[in-house]
Amino acid sequence: xxxxxVMIRSLKPEDRPYKRADSGGLYLExxxxxxxxxxFKYRHLGKxxxxxLGAYPxxxxxxxxxxxxxxxxxxxxxxxxxxxxKRQKLIAQFNAxxxxxxxxxxxxxxxxxxxxxxxxTVKANWLLDQLKPIATMPVADLKPxxxxxxxxxxxARGKYETAxxxxxxxxxxxxxxxxxxxxxxxxxxxxxxxxxxxxxTHHAALLEPEAVGALLRSxxxxxxxxxxxxGCQIAPHVMARPGELRKALWPEIxxxxxxxxxxxxxxxxxxxxxxxxxxxxxxxxxELHALTGPEGFVFPAFHTFRRxxxxxxxNQAFRRMGYSTGEVTAHGLRTTASSLLNxxxxxxxxxxxxxxxxxxxxxxxxxxxxxxxxxxxxxxxxWWSDYLDALRASDEAQISALTAK
Numbered sequence: 280x281x282x283x284x285v286m287i288r289s290l291k292p293e294d295r296p297y298k299r300a301d302s303g304g305l306y307l308e309x310x311x312x313x314x315x316x317x318x319f320k321y322r323h324l325g326k327x328x329x330x331x332l333g334a335y336p337x338x339x340x341x342x343x344x345x346x347x348x349x350x351x352x353x354x355x356x357x358x359x360x361x362x363x364x365k366r367q368k369l370i371a372q373f374n375a376x377x378x379x380x381x382x383x384x385x386x387x388x389x390x391x392x393x394x395x396x397x398x399x400t401v402k403a404n405w406l407l408d409q410l411k412p413i414a415t416m417p418v419a420d421l422k423p424x425x426x427x428x429x430x431x432x433x434x435a436r437g438k439y440e441t442a443x444x445x446x447x448x449x450x451x452x453x454x455x456x457x458x459x460x461x462x463x464x465x466x467x468x469x470x471x472x473x474x475x476x477x478x479x480t481h482h483a484a485l486l487e488p489e490a491v492g493a494l495l496r497s498x499x500x501x502x503x504x505x506x507x508x509x510g511c512q513i514a515p516h517v518m519a520r521p522g523e524l525r526k527a528l529w530p531e532i533x534x535x536x537x538x539x540x541x542x543x544x545x546x547x548x549x550x551x552x553x554x555x556x557x558x559x560x561x562x563x564x565x566e567l568h569a570l571t572g573p574e575g576f577v578f579p580a581f582h583t584f585r586r587x588x589x590x591x592x593x594n595q596a597f598r599r600m601g602y603s604t605g606e607v608t609a610h611g612l613r614t615t616a617s618s619l620l621n622x623x624x625x626x627x628x629x630x631x632x633x634x635x636x637x638x639x640x641x642x643x644x645x646x647x648x649x650x651x652x653x654x655x656x657x658x659x660x661x662w663w664s665d666y667l668d669a670l671r672a673s674d675e676a677q678i679s680a681l682t683a684k
Contacts, residue, residue: 281301282300282301287299287307290307290309291309296308298318301344304320304321305317305318305332305344306319306320307335315336316333317331317335317343317346318331318332321351328359330361332346377418377461378414378418379410379421379449381418382418382455382459383403383410383448387407394544394549395549396545396546406448407448409429409433410445412428413425413426418456418462419461419462419463421453421466422466423467423470426446426470429445430442430470430473440477442474446470450465450468484608484611484614484615485607485615486618488670489670491515491667491670492670494602495515496671497602498512499671503596503599506570506579506588507588507592507593508596509563509566509570511596512563513560513563514593514609515616516559516560516663517539517556517560518612518613518616520613522590523541523545523552525589525592526576527541527576528576529568529572530574532564534561534568537555537556538556540552540553540554541554554660555653555659555660555661559664559665564577571584576588578592594608594609617631620659623666624684625659625662626659627652627655629651631659633656662681665677665681666678
């Protein structure tokens with residue numbers, strides 16, 4: 280006889296547990312404590328087993344029967360419902376122990392072990408902090424709408440570029456989770472068109488030769504710190520990124536052979552880079568060597584030689600010279616060099632790109648070009664320094680001679 284709610288409510292506890300059957304393997308177990316527990320008894324692969332379905336009255340009779348029917352359906356499909364429950368519990372525990380934040384930190388640690396630059400690591404940790412609302416959530420459970428909600432909060436503050444970078448970082452974390460067996464997909468893949476595209480801003484740069492000459496004269500007249508002045512004098516010649524220049528170490532610089540060898544870990548493209556040094560740059564570096572050499576940072580911080588110059592030092596010097604952020608930046612000096620070297624028509628575009636340490640889309644071609652254009656780059660850097668000297672001196676005859684086709 281099947282159970283009814285009236286019958287179940289009337290069941291009283293006894294000294295020992297006892298059972299009351301319903302149908303189809305479902306029964307109720309009454310404990311001496313008064314607890315009434317649903318059980319489903321079944322047979323799978325020749326073995327008797329049972330699975331708990333909850334306690335009455337939290338699980339009512341109709342719900343218990345539905346749970347029994349679900350278990351029987353799995354049995355018909357060849358699935359052991361108890362084994363499946365244990366598997367799902369293990370998966371839930373596994374997912375709970377692999378949150379987005381945990382996976383992201385592991386991914387960052389992996390990047391550090393691979394030799395990524397300190398700046399890259401700092402930026403990755405900062406982006407993870409922007410994604411804090413999802414950091415404690417299991418990475419395998421996150422849905423696109425949950426990630427989008429966090430990115431939209433960043434966007435709401437007007438930080439469009441930050442939102443874009445955060446989405447990109449999250450995508451790398453999700454793909455790492457998939458690759459290591461802790462995720463199934465990248466939910467950010469469908470969000471590409473959901474964010475506001477940031478307006479591209481270019482580093483301020485001087486593109487007219489006369490303006491470049493005026494800047495060089497202002498640099499020579501700078502009355503601030505001598506190391507800062509020398510940094511501003513060297514920067515236009517070497518075409519390096521500001522971070523590469525300010526973190527330069529004396530052991531990297533070979534004054535006798537006129538070359539600066541930057542190791543891969545300090546380069547944006549993670550490839551070693553050699554910079555030809557013109558006679559002018561060698562002269563500046565010899566003057567600087569007397570101030571900061573022979574070991575450590577070429578451009579140390581004001582307060583300690585154990586750290587490099589601040590990333591804002593050169594730009595602040597340009598402001599003191601009277602140039603606004605919209606006119607001149609340390610990074611913009613690279614754009615100045617690229618524009619004027621290309622306009623001169625004297626140098627192969629690949630040689631210019633190599634001196635700017637831009638990555639070649641074709642890895643084989645890039646490796647070939649690094650060696651192929653060295654002699655041309657040496658000549659180009661000397662020409663560029665001579666041209667800058669002519670612009671600074673407003674020497675029209677020398678400018679004409681250097682730019683003659």
